[in-house]
Amino acid sequence: MTQPRYVINHERAEWVVRTLIDAWRRKLPPFDHAEPVPARLPRTLIPGSVQHAVWLLVGLLYMRGRIDSAQAFLRLCKVYDEHPWMFDPQTFMLHGFRLMNLRARMHKILKENGLGFNVRETVRFWNFNLKKLARFWDSNPLLIFDKARNYEELCETFMNGKGDPSSPTGFMGLRHKMVSMFLYFLINAKLVKPLMHPGPVDTHNIRVMASTESLLALEMGPGTRYEFYEVSPVARELYLKYCATVDDVIDFSNALWYLSRDFCSVSQGNGSSTSGYRGRATEVFAKRLSWPMERVDRYYSTCGQCSVESVCRWSLPSARQYNNGFLEIRGERPRPHNEQILLLDVPRVLASRPPEPEERKLVLRDKFQVTLFD
Numbered sequence: 001m002t003q004p005r006y007v008i009n010h011e012r013a014e015w016v017v018r019t020l021i022d023a024w025r026r027k028l029p030p031f032d033h034a035e036p037v038p039a040r041l042p043r044t045l046i047p048g049s050v051q052h053a054v055w056l057l058v059g060l061l062y063m064r065g066r067i068d069s070a071q072a073f074l075r076l077c078k079v080y081d082e083h084p085w086m087f088d089p090q091t092f093m094l095h096g097f098r099l100m101n102l103r104a105r106m107h108k109i110l111k112e113n114g115l116g117f118n119v120r121e122t123v124r125f126w127n128f129n130l131k132k133l134a135r136f137w138d139s140n141p142l143l144i145f146d147k148a149r150n151y152e153e154l155c156e157t158f159m160n161g162k163g164d165p166s167s168p169t170g171f172m173g174l175r176h177k178m179v180s181m182f183l184y185f186l187i188n189a190k191l192v193k194p195l196m197h198p199g200p201v202d203t204h205n206i207r208v209m210a211s212t213e214s215l216l217a218l219e220m221g222p223g224t225r226y227e228f229y230e231v232s233p234v235a236r237e238l239y240l241k242y243c244a245t246v247d248d249v250i251d252f253s254n255a256l257w258y259l260s261r262d263f264c265s266v267s268q269g270n271g272s273s274t275s276g277y278r279g280r281a282t283e284v285f286a287k288r289l290s291w292p293m294e295r296v297d298r299y300y301s302t303c304g305q306c307s308v309e310s311v312c313r314w315s316l317p318s319a320r321q322y323n324n325g326f327l328e329i330r331g332e333r334p335r336p337h338n339e340q341i342l343l344l345d346v347p348r349v350l351a352s353r354p355p356e357p358e359e360r361k362l363v364l365r366d367k368f369q370v371t372l373f374d
Ligand code: SF4
Pocket: 208, 211, 259, 260, 263, 264, 265, 267, 302, 303, 304, 306, 307, 308, 309, 312, 313, 333
Protein backbone atom coordinates (compact mmCIF):
# COMPACT_ATOMS: atom_id res chain seq x y z
CA MET A 1 0.00 0.00 0.00
CA THR A 2 1.40 3.43 -0.91
CA GLN A 3 1.98 5.84 1.92
CA PRO A 4 -0.27 8.92 1.86
CA ARG A 5 1.66 12.05 0.90
CA TYR A 6 -0.06 14.24 3.47
CA VAL A 7 -1.00 13.49 7.06
CA ILE A 8 -2.58 15.37 9.94
CA ASN A 9 -0.29 16.26 12.83
CA HIS A 10 -3.08 15.61 15.34
CA GLU A 11 -1.76 17.28 18.45
CA ARG A 12 -0.77 20.42 16.52
CA ALA A 13 -3.98 20.52 14.50
CA GLU A 14 -6.16 20.34 17.58
CA TRP A 15 -4.27 23.21 19.22
CA VAL A 16 -4.40 25.37 16.08
CA VAL A 17 -8.13 24.75 15.57
CA ARG A 18 -9.04 25.55 19.20
CA THR A 19 -6.69 28.59 19.33
CA LEU A 20 -8.03 30.12 16.11
CA ILE A 21 -11.68 29.50 17.00
CA ASP A 22 -11.04 31.15 20.36
CA ALA A 23 -9.23 34.11 18.69
CA TRP A 24 -12.12 34.55 16.23
CA ARG A 25 -14.72 34.56 19.02
CA ARG A 26 -12.71 37.03 21.11
CA LYS A 27 -12.16 39.24 18.04
CA LEU A 28 -8.39 39.28 18.40
CA PRO A 29 -6.41 40.69 15.45
CA PRO A 30 -6.98 40.44 12.55
CA PHE A 31 -10.56 39.47 13.39
CA ASP A 32 -11.42 42.71 15.21
CA HIS A 33 -12.87 44.27 12.04
CA ALA A 34 -13.72 41.12 10.08
CA GLU A 35 -17.08 41.08 8.36
CA PRO A 36 -18.13 37.73 6.91
CA VAL A 37 -18.57 37.84 3.12
CA PRO A 38 -20.97 38.96 1.69
CA ALA A 39 -20.97 42.05 3.87
CA ARG A 40 -24.03 43.52 2.11
CA LEU A 41 -27.09 42.42 0.20
CA PRO A 42 -28.63 44.10 -2.86
CA ARG A 43 -31.05 46.86 -1.90
CA THR A 44 -33.96 45.20 -3.69
CA LEU A 45 -33.32 41.66 -2.44
CA ILE A 46 -35.58 40.28 0.30
CA PRO A 47 -33.35 38.60 2.93
CA GLY A 48 -34.36 35.00 3.55
CA SER A 49 -36.11 34.65 0.16
CA VAL A 50 -35.46 32.06 -2.52
CA GLN A 51 -33.90 34.86 -4.61
CA HIS A 52 -31.42 35.41 -1.79
CA ALA A 53 -30.27 31.78 -2.22
CA VAL A 54 -30.06 32.20 -6.03
CA TRP A 55 -27.97 35.37 -5.62
CA LEU A 56 -25.56 33.49 -3.34
CA LEU A 57 -25.33 30.61 -5.81
CA VAL A 58 -24.31 33.08 -8.54
CA GLY A 59 -21.84 34.73 -6.13
CA LEU A 60 -19.97 31.42 -5.81
CA LEU A 61 -18.69 31.98 -9.34
CA TYR A 62 -16.59 34.81 -7.89
CA MET A 63 -15.10 32.78 -5.03
CA ARG A 64 -12.65 30.83 -7.17
CA GLY A 65 -9.45 32.75 -6.43
CA ARG A 66 -7.45 35.46 -8.25
CA ILE A 67 -10.21 38.00 -7.64
CA ASP A 68 -11.20 40.02 -4.57
CA SER A 69 -14.40 38.20 -3.66
CA ALA A 70 -15.58 40.84 -1.15
CA GLN A 71 -15.42 43.47 -3.93
CA ALA A 72 -17.07 41.12 -6.41
CA PHE A 73 -20.05 40.64 -4.08
CA LEU A 74 -20.43 44.41 -3.69
CA ARG A 75 -20.51 44.78 -7.48
CA LEU A 76 -22.94 41.91 -7.75
CA CYS A 77 -25.32 43.88 -5.48
CA LYS A 78 -25.46 46.65 -8.08
CA VAL A 79 -25.96 44.19 -10.94
CA TYR A 80 -28.86 42.57 -9.06
CA ASP A 81 -30.54 45.90 -8.31
CA GLU A 82 -30.27 47.10 -11.91
CA HIS A 83 -30.75 43.81 -13.80
CA PRO A 84 -32.77 41.38 -11.63
CA TRP A 85 -33.64 39.28 -14.71
CA MET A 86 -30.05 37.95 -14.66
CA PHE A 87 -30.84 36.19 -11.37
CA ASP A 88 -34.18 34.72 -12.44
CA PRO A 89 -33.65 31.07 -13.49
CA GLN A 90 -36.65 31.26 -15.86
CA THR A 91 -34.70 33.79 -17.98
CA PHE A 92 -32.39 31.00 -19.12
CA MET A 93 -35.13 28.79 -20.59
CA LEU A 94 -34.57 30.58 -23.93
CA HIS A 95 -32.99 28.88 -26.95
CA GLY A 96 -30.94 29.71 -30.07
CA PHE A 97 -30.33 33.33 -31.04
CA ARG A 98 -32.36 34.72 -28.19
CA LEU A 99 -30.18 32.91 -25.68
CA MET A 100 -26.99 34.01 -27.48
CA ASN A 101 -28.15 37.63 -27.41
CA LEU A 102 -28.95 37.32 -23.74
CA ARG A 103 -25.49 35.98 -22.98
CA ALA A 104 -23.86 38.79 -24.98
CA ARG A 105 -25.84 41.30 -22.93
CA MET A 106 -24.68 39.65 -19.70
CA HIS A 107 -21.05 39.89 -20.88
CA LYS A 108 -21.45 43.59 -21.46
CA ILE A 109 -23.22 44.27 -18.15
CA LEU A 110 -20.69 42.32 -16.10
CA LYS A 111 -17.74 44.05 -17.75
CA GLU A 112 -19.34 47.47 -17.25
CA ASN A 113 -19.70 46.65 -13.54
CA GLY A 114 -16.08 45.63 -12.99
CA LEU A 115 -16.84 41.91 -13.18
CA GLY A 116 -14.98 41.21 -16.41
CA PHE A 117 -12.56 38.70 -14.87
CA ASN A 118 -12.98 35.33 -16.63
CA VAL A 119 -16.30 36.64 -17.94
CA ARG A 120 -16.75 34.13 -20.77
CA GLU A 121 -16.59 31.12 -18.45
CA THR A 122 -18.58 32.88 -15.73
CA VAL A 123 -21.49 33.58 -18.09
CA ARG A 124 -21.42 29.99 -19.40
CA PHE A 125 -21.55 28.53 -15.86
CA TRP A 126 -24.17 31.08 -14.75
CA ASN A 127 -26.41 30.20 -17.70
CA PHE A 128 -25.96 26.41 -17.23
CA ASN A 129 -26.64 26.43 -13.48
CA LEU A 130 -29.68 28.67 -13.49
CA LYS A 131 -31.21 26.83 -16.44
CA LYS A 132 -30.80 23.55 -14.53
CA LEU A 133 -32.44 25.12 -11.50
CA ALA A 134 -35.38 26.26 -13.63
CA ARG A 135 -35.79 22.88 -15.36
CA PHE A 136 -35.42 20.52 -12.43
CA TRP A 137 -35.60 22.38 -9.12
CA ASP A 138 -38.53 24.77 -9.51
CA SER A 139 -35.99 27.65 -9.68
CA ASN A 140 -35.22 27.07 -6.02
CA PRO A 141 -31.74 25.90 -4.87
CA LEU A 142 -33.05 25.38 -1.33
CA LEU A 143 -34.94 22.28 -2.55
CA ILE A 144 -31.56 20.62 -3.11
CA PHE A 145 -30.75 21.13 0.58
CA ASP A 146 -34.19 19.89 1.67
CA LYS A 147 -33.63 16.65 -0.22
CA ALA A 148 -30.04 15.88 0.89
CA ARG A 149 -29.64 13.99 4.16
CA ASN A 150 -25.98 14.86 4.66
CA TYR A 151 -22.96 16.61 3.16
CA GLU A 152 -21.99 13.65 0.97
CA GLU A 153 -25.43 13.60 -0.67
CA LEU A 154 -25.22 17.33 -1.26
CA CYS A 155 -21.86 16.90 -2.99
CA GLU A 156 -23.31 14.14 -5.19
CA THR A 157 -26.18 16.39 -6.27
CA PHE A 158 -23.97 19.34 -7.07
CA MET A 159 -21.05 17.44 -8.58
CA ASN A 160 -22.36 14.40 -10.47
CA GLY A 161 -23.70 14.93 -13.99
CA LYS A 162 -22.07 18.29 -14.69
CA GLY A 163 -21.62 17.84 -18.39
CA ASP A 164 -25.23 16.78 -18.93
CA PRO A 165 -27.86 19.54 -19.23
CA SER A 166 -30.60 16.85 -19.14
CA SER A 167 -29.54 15.60 -15.70
CA PRO A 168 -31.12 17.26 -12.64
CA THR A 169 -27.77 16.98 -10.86
CA GLY A 170 -24.37 18.52 -11.62
CA PHE A 171 -23.70 22.27 -11.44
CA MET A 172 -20.75 23.97 -13.11
CA GLY A 173 -17.97 25.33 -10.91
CA LEU A 174 -19.16 23.40 -7.85
CA ARG A 175 -16.83 20.91 -6.26
CA HIS A 176 -16.31 20.19 -2.54
CA LYS A 177 -14.96 23.67 -1.78
CA MET A 178 -17.94 25.42 -3.36
CA VAL A 179 -20.52 23.06 -1.85
CA SER A 180 -19.01 23.89 1.57
CA MET A 181 -18.93 27.59 0.69
CA PHE A 182 -22.59 27.54 -0.39
CA LEU A 183 -23.51 25.84 2.90
CA TYR A 184 -21.47 28.45 4.77
CA PHE A 185 -23.39 31.29 3.05
CA LEU A 186 -26.79 29.68 3.52
CA ILE A 187 -26.24 28.80 7.19
CA ASN A 188 -24.99 32.35 7.92
CA ALA A 189 -28.07 33.73 6.13
CA LYS A 190 -30.30 31.29 8.08
CA LEU A 191 -31.68 29.96 4.81
CA VAL A 192 -30.99 26.31 5.69
CA LYS A 193 -30.72 24.32 8.90
CA PRO A 194 -27.13 23.93 10.19
CA LEU A 195 -25.63 20.78 8.69
CA MET A 196 -22.27 19.31 9.73
CA HIS A 197 -19.75 19.74 6.93
CA PRO A 198 -16.04 20.41 6.38
CA GLY A 199 -15.33 24.10 5.82
CA PRO A 200 -14.33 25.29 2.35
CA VAL A 201 -10.77 24.19 1.68
CA ASP A 202 -8.80 26.59 -0.51
CA THR A 203 -5.42 28.25 -0.81
CA HIS A 204 -5.94 30.26 2.39
CA ASN A 205 -6.91 27.27 4.51
CA ILE A 206 -4.15 25.02 3.26
CA ARG A 207 -1.54 27.76 3.67
CA VAL A 208 -2.27 28.21 7.40
CA MET A 209 -2.58 24.46 8.02
CA ALA A 210 0.76 23.86 6.26
CA SER A 211 2.69 26.81 7.70
CA THR A 212 1.72 25.75 11.24
CA GLU A 213 2.57 22.10 10.41
CA SER A 214 -0.97 20.97 11.20
CA LEU A 215 -0.91 19.29 7.79
CA LEU A 216 2.39 17.57 7.13
CA ALA A 217 3.82 16.43 3.84
CA LEU A 218 6.09 13.35 3.88
CA GLU A 219 9.13 15.57 3.71
CA MET A 220 8.98 19.12 4.98
CA GLY A 221 11.33 21.81 3.70
CA PRO A 222 11.88 24.35 0.93
CA GLY A 223 10.33 23.06 -2.31
CA THR A 224 7.73 20.80 -0.62
CA ARG A 225 4.52 21.02 -2.61
CA TYR A 226 0.95 20.93 -1.41
CA GLU A 227 -1.01 19.69 -4.43
CA PHE A 228 -4.54 20.97 -4.03
CA TYR A 229 -6.50 17.89 -5.10
CA GLU A 230 -4.38 15.51 -3.03
CA VAL A 231 -4.23 17.56 0.14
CA SER A 232 -7.86 18.80 0.14
CA PRO A 233 -9.45 15.53 1.36
CA VAL A 234 -6.96 15.47 4.27
CA ALA A 235 -7.75 19.10 5.10
CA ARG A 236 -11.49 18.28 5.07
CA GLU A 237 -10.82 15.37 7.42
CA LEU A 238 -8.99 17.76 9.77
CA TYR A 239 -12.03 20.05 9.88
CA LEU A 240 -14.40 17.21 10.72
CA LYS A 241 -12.14 15.68 13.34
CA TYR A 242 -11.43 18.82 15.36
CA CYS A 243 -14.54 20.97 14.86
CA ALA A 244 -17.15 19.62 17.27
CA THR A 245 -20.12 21.68 16.06
CA VAL A 246 -21.32 23.52 12.96
CA ASP A 247 -20.51 26.80 14.76
CA ASP A 248 -16.93 25.58 15.18
CA VAL A 249 -16.72 24.85 11.44
CA ILE A 250 -18.04 28.30 10.53
CA ASP A 251 -15.75 30.11 13.00
CA PHE A 252 -12.67 28.11 12.02
CA SER A 253 -13.37 28.76 8.31
CA ASN A 254 -13.70 32.48 9.01
CA ALA A 255 -10.50 32.54 11.06
CA LEU A 256 -8.40 30.72 8.44
CA TRP A 257 -9.65 32.89 5.63
CA TYR A 258 -9.13 36.26 7.33
CA LEU A 259 -5.81 35.28 8.87
CA SER A 260 -4.35 34.22 5.54
CA ARG A 261 -5.87 37.09 3.56
CA ASP A 262 -5.02 39.91 5.98
CA PHE A 263 -1.89 38.72 7.84
CA CYS A 264 -0.11 35.83 6.05
CA SER A 265 -0.38 37.63 2.71
CA VAL A 266 1.81 40.49 4.02
CA SER A 267 4.33 38.25 5.76
CA GLN A 268 7.62 39.06 4.01
CA GLY A 269 8.36 35.44 3.19
CA ASN A 270 5.20 35.30 1.08
CA GLY A 271 6.03 38.45 -0.94
CA SER A 272 6.29 37.62 -4.65
CA SER A 273 6.65 39.17 -8.07
CA THR A 274 5.95 37.44 -11.38
CA SER A 275 7.25 37.44 -14.92
CA GLY A 276 3.85 38.68 -16.17
CA TYR A 277 0.91 36.32 -16.55
CA ARG A 278 1.67 33.40 -18.90
CA GLY A 279 -0.76 30.82 -17.57
CA ARG A 280 0.90 27.91 -15.76
CA ALA A 281 4.27 28.97 -17.26
CA THR A 282 4.24 32.22 -15.23
CA GLU A 283 7.42 32.49 -13.21
CA VAL A 284 7.10 33.47 -9.55
CA PHE A 285 10.01 35.18 -7.80
CA ALA A 286 10.59 35.77 -4.08
CA LYS A 287 10.85 39.42 -3.09
CA ARG A 288 14.09 40.42 -1.39
CA LEU A 289 13.98 40.22 2.41
CA SER A 290 15.03 43.23 4.44
CA TRP A 291 14.12 44.67 7.81
CA PRO A 292 13.93 48.47 7.66
CA MET A 293 11.96 49.96 10.48
CA GLU A 294 8.60 50.06 8.69
CA ARG A 295 8.83 46.34 7.90
CA VAL A 296 9.67 45.45 11.47
CA ASP A 297 6.73 47.58 12.49
CA ARG A 298 4.51 45.79 9.99
CA TYR A 299 5.73 42.47 11.33
CA TYR A 300 4.55 43.43 14.79
CA SER A 301 1.14 44.43 13.56
CA THR A 302 0.66 41.19 11.54
CA CYS A 303 2.58 37.96 12.31
CA GLY A 304 3.61 39.45 15.68
CA GLN A 305 -0.05 39.62 16.71
CA CYS A 306 -1.07 36.27 15.22
CA SER A 307 -2.41 33.79 17.78
CA VAL A 308 -0.59 30.84 16.17
CA GLU A 309 2.72 32.63 15.53
CA SER A 310 4.55 30.44 18.02
CA VAL A 311 4.02 27.35 15.82
CA CYS A 312 4.14 28.95 12.36
CA ARG A 313 7.33 27.77 10.72
CA TRP A 314 7.02 28.05 6.94
CA SER A 315 6.31 30.61 4.20
CA LEU A 316 3.96 29.48 1.43
CA PRO A 317 3.23 32.28 -1.08
CA SER A 318 -0.24 32.19 -2.61
CA ALA A 319 1.25 33.44 -5.91
CA ARG A 320 2.48 29.88 -6.52
CA GLN A 321 -1.04 28.48 -6.25
CA TYR A 322 -2.68 31.17 -8.37
CA ASN A 323 -0.04 31.05 -11.12
CA ASN A 324 1.35 27.52 -11.07
CA GLY A 325 -1.50 25.53 -9.49
CA PHE A 326 0.17 24.35 -6.26
CA LEU A 327 1.26 25.72 -2.91
CA GLU A 328 4.95 25.32 -2.15
CA ILE A 329 7.11 25.89 0.93
CA ARG A 330 9.52 28.69 0.04
CA GLY A 331 11.54 28.53 3.24
CA GLU A 332 11.46 29.22 6.97
CA ARG A 333 9.16 32.12 7.82
CA PRO A 334 11.43 35.18 8.20
CA ARG A 335 11.42 37.24 11.38
CA PRO A 336 13.27 40.36 12.41
CA HIS A 337 16.75 39.45 13.60
CA ASN A 338 19.67 40.46 15.86
CA GLU A 339 18.53 42.70 18.67
CA GLN A 340 15.05 42.95 17.12
CA ILE A 341 14.51 39.20 17.53
CA LEU A 342 14.50 39.65 21.30
CA LEU A 343 11.32 41.59 20.97
CA LEU A 344 9.63 38.58 19.42
CA ASP A 345 9.43 37.03 22.84
CA VAL A 346 6.89 39.70 23.72
CA PRO A 347 4.25 38.76 21.15
CA ARG A 348 4.96 35.06 21.73
CA VAL A 349 4.16 35.32 25.39
CA LEU A 350 1.16 37.48 24.58
CA ALA A 351 -0.05 35.05 21.94
CA SER A 352 -0.61 32.38 24.57
CA ARG A 353 -2.36 34.75 27.01
CA PRO A 354 -3.53 37.57 24.76
CA PRO A 355 -4.86 40.79 26.25
CA GLU A 356 -7.55 42.77 24.45
CA PRO A 357 -6.50 43.78 20.90
CA GLU A 358 -6.14 47.53 21.48
CA GLU A 359 -4.17 47.01 24.65
CA ARG A 360 -1.81 44.59 22.89
CA LYS A 361 -1.10 46.97 20.02
CA LEU A 362 0.01 49.70 22.41
CA VAL A 363 2.23 47.42 24.47
CA LEU A 364 4.10 46.24 21.38
CA ARG A 365 4.59 49.67 19.89
CA ASP A 366 5.85 51.14 23.15
CA LYS A 367 8.35 48.35 23.74
CA PHE A 368 9.53 48.47 20.18
CA GLN A 369 10.09 52.19 20.03
CA VAL A 370 11.81 52.36 23.40
CA THR A 371 14.29 49.67 22.42
CA LEU A 372 15.03 51.06 18.98
CA PHE A 373 15.73 54.58 20.04
CA ASP A 374 17.49 53.86 23.29
S1 SF4 B 1 2.60 33.83 11.91
FE1 SF4 B 1 2.22 35.09 10.08
S2 SF4 B 1 2.39 33.72 8.33
FE2 SF4 B 1 2.15 32.44 10.19
S3 SF4 B 1 -0.05 32.00 10.35
FE3 SF4 B 1 0.37 33.81 11.58
S4 SF4 B 1 0.03 35.56 10.21
FE4 SF4 B 1 0.22 33.74 8.93
